Amino acid sequence: MSETILKNEERVALSLRALYRKYGYLPYKMSKFEPYDLYSSNKEFLVGDGVITFNDADGKLLALKPDVTLSIIKNAGEENRKVYYHENVYRKSGATKEFKELMQVGLERIGEKDVYALYETTYLAAASLKEISDNFVLNVSHLGVLSAVLAAASENKAFGKAAIALLAQKNLHEITALCNAYGVDETAAVHLKTLVKTYGDMPSTLEKLAPLCQNGQAKEAFEELKAVCALLSKSELAEHIRLDFSVAGNMKYYNGLVFKGFVGGVPESVLSGGQYDKLMQRMGRKTSAIGFAVYLDLLEGLCEPKRDYDVDLLVLYDDNTPPAKIAAAVQKGASEGKSVSAQKETGKLRFVTLVDLTGGRTND
Amino acid sequence: MINVALPKGRLGEKVYATFEKAGFECPSIKEVNRKLVFENAEKGVRYFWVKPSDVSIYVERGAADIGVCGKDILAEYEPNVYELLDLKTGVCRMAVAARKEFFDDRNSTLKVATKFVNIAKNYYAQKGREIDVIHLNGSIELAPILGLSDVIVDIVETGATLKENDLEVVETIMPISARLIANKASFQFKTKEIEKLVASVSALAEQEKI
Numbered sequence: 001m002s003e004t005i006l007k008n009e010e011r012v013a014l015s016l017r018a019l020y021r022k023y024g025y026l027p028y029k030m031s032k033f034e035p036y037d038l039y040s041s042n043k044e045f046l047v048g049d050g051v052i053t054f055n056d057a058d059g060k061l062l063a064l065k066p067d068v069t070l071s072i073i074k075n076a077g078e079e080n081r082k083v084y085y086h087e088n089v090y091r092k093s094g095a096t097k098e099f100k101e102l103m104q105v106g107l108e109r110i111g112e113k114d115v116y117a118l119y120e121t122t123y124l125a126a127a128s129l130k131e132i133s134d135n136f137v138l139n140v141s142h143l144g145v146l147s148a149v150l151a152a153a154s155e156n157k158a159f160g161k162a163a164i165a166l167l168a169q170k171n172l173h174e175i176t177a178l179c180n181a182y183g184v185d186e187t188a189a190v191h192l193k194t195l196v197k198t199y200g201d202m203p204s205t206l207e208k209l210a211p212l213c214q215n216g217q218a219k220e221a222f223e224e225l226k227a228v229c230a231l232l233s234k235s236e237l238a239e240h241i242r243l244d245f246s247v248a249g250n251m252k253y254y255n256g257l258v259f260k261g262f263v264g265g266v267p268e269s270v271l272s273g274g275q276y277d278k279l280m281q282r283m284g285r286k287t288s289a290i291g292f293a294v295y296l297d298l299l300e301g302l303c304e305p306k307r308d309y310d311v312d313l314l315v316l317y318d319d320n321t322p323p324a325k326i327a328a329a330v331q332k333g334a335s336e337g338k339s340v341s342a343q344k345e346t347g348k349l350r351f352v353t354l355v356d357l358t359g360g361r362t363n364d
Numbered sequence: 365m366i367n368v369a370l371p372k373g374r375l376g377e378k379v380y381a382t383f384e385k386a387g388f389e390c391p392s393i394k395e396v397n398r399k400l401v402f403e404n405a406e407k408g409v410r411y412f413w414v415k416p417s418d419v420s421i422y423v424e425r426g427a428a429d430i431g432v433c434g435k436d437i438l439a440e441y442e443p444n445v446y447e448l449l450d451l452k453t454g455v456c457r458m459a460v461a462a463r464k465e466f467f468d469d470r471n472s473t474l475k476v477a478t479k480f481v482n483i484a485k486n487y488y489a490q491k492g493r494e495i496d497v498i499h500l501n502g503s504i505e506l507a508p509i510l511g512l513s514d515v516i517v518d519i520v521e522t523g524a525t526l527k528e529n530d531l532e533v534v535e536t537i538m539p540i541s542a543r544l545i546a547n548k549a550s551f552q553f554k555t556k557e558i559e560k561l562v563a564s565v566s567a568l569a570e571q572e573k574i
Contacts, residue, residue: 137553170447170448171446171447171448262548262549262552264553266426267425267426268444269549
């Protein structure tokens with residue numbers, strides 16, 4: 001009759017922290033507030049568009065943190081850092097568009113970029129999903145490939161913005177119309193449409209992608225993606241990792257690898273991240289950085305058995321019951337690992353077993 | 365099993381007929397009763413009828429794996445879903461309409477009556493035109509006639525209602541038709557089933573232009 005005290009999201013948070021520690025990441029703790037400036041100058045990096053602000057005692061405008069990454073970058077110097085965090089953030093929830101306190105666990109790796117660093121972060125993203133459920137998919141994309149294909153189609157910024165939005169929707173019919181409207185040449189349009197249609201396991205998708213990445217930036221990005229995929233393919237999580245160019249991310253901040261993770265039973269992505277060198281540059285840092293966040297609030301209720309009672313044991317007593325008898329009954333139940341509530345009236349409490357100590361009854 | 369949200373009404377019935385022809389039939393859907401959910405386990409589909417404007421909500425929230433809804437709903441609510449197919453049915457356009465004698469005086473704020481607040485706001489923001497949006501839920505055509513608004517932003521199919529009320533289309537905002545949408549997470553776990561359905565429906569839609 002014992003119950004699991006930890007909620008699913010709390011259990012996952014603990015196991016993720018242990019996982020990240022195992023790979024040499026150190027805990028990072030931040031304050032609840034940051035100067036609003038930090039967020040207002042990088043608004044588009046934030047998920048959602050709301051920040052709760054208030055004035056400090058000296059009139060300075062502060063914000064309840066809507067994000068952790070920006071704070072980590074702000075406080076990191078130029079040295080290499082590998083940190084993980086477990087923080088509450090405050091922002092509008094996707095579905096309700098209302099402010100919520102959301103629990104988030106994630107990691108950031110700041111420092112020189114190399115294939116191993118990219119592989120390890122992507123692998124840990126997949127391993128994080130595995131901690132949540134065996135039924136998961138990690139979609140990986142490379143913005144280097146994407147931006148090269150887009151640039152070959154058109155340098156027009158409005159075209160790029162519209163094309164990325166359509167890629168994120170796997171919207172082939174409107175990409176075709178967009179290419180026609182902007183007079184994109186046939187080869188470039190075919191390449192862009194191929195990106196929409198190209199998704200799936202790593203080996204077959206790389207094969208389809210190769211003809212699109214014959215030279216320049218596209219080739220360089222493709223080779224990097226291929227090298228990371230070669231390592232990921234050897235891992236035990238390979239069958240859950242797919243390439244999918246509908247994972248786009250904001251190109252003002254992200255470059256290189258980007259990914260999104262899904263677990264069965266949750267209708268939206270529970271993990272999101274990527275390489276954000278451009279954000280680092282915007283914040284005056286020369287180093288490379290990659291990281292991801294797991295949105296634990298989305299895991300609420302996932303795989304948790306629904307309970308139809310409040311406590312295992314109800315100890316009912318009245319004014320004539322000796323307090324020592326009540327204490328003994330409660331302690332006996334608790335020592336057996338049961339949840340116990342002692343009260344004078346049943347009220348609306350739902351229980352499994354009743355221990356009735358009213359009217360001089362005993363529990364002996 | 366793929367859960368499919370279909371819009372109640374003529375469009376939904378037309379779309380179901382296409383799904384049926386494409387090999388995803390569910391005979392019980394044609395029985396006259398008050399049931400809301402219809403399943404064909406053998407074909408691996410479960411259909412349910414919902415209000416057209418709610419289809420994207422069912423799909424975005426994962427209650428339905430895929431659904432069919434108008435581009436107007438997608439443009440207005442911008443749900444985070446995949447838009448996999450243009451079914452090329454339910455074709456119409458989102459347009460700005462006004463009384464025949466209307467002249468757009470850019471010195472004053474343009475009063476716009478509409479059901480589609482976000483579409484109107486985005487459209488005029490792109491044009492740099494200041495507007496006052498009046499959110500109405502129906503009989504939009506009445507607004508300019510009674511002087512409630514200067515123009516309306518609404519769906520125009522044949523233009524007959526506009527004509528009967530001495531209104532005319534001033535600008536077209538975007539073409540509208542029915543789209544097949546999918547939940548992004550469902551797509552990851554039911555990729556093959558959804559791809560198969562999309563390919564069959566797409567081939568048929570292309571062949572018949574529905």
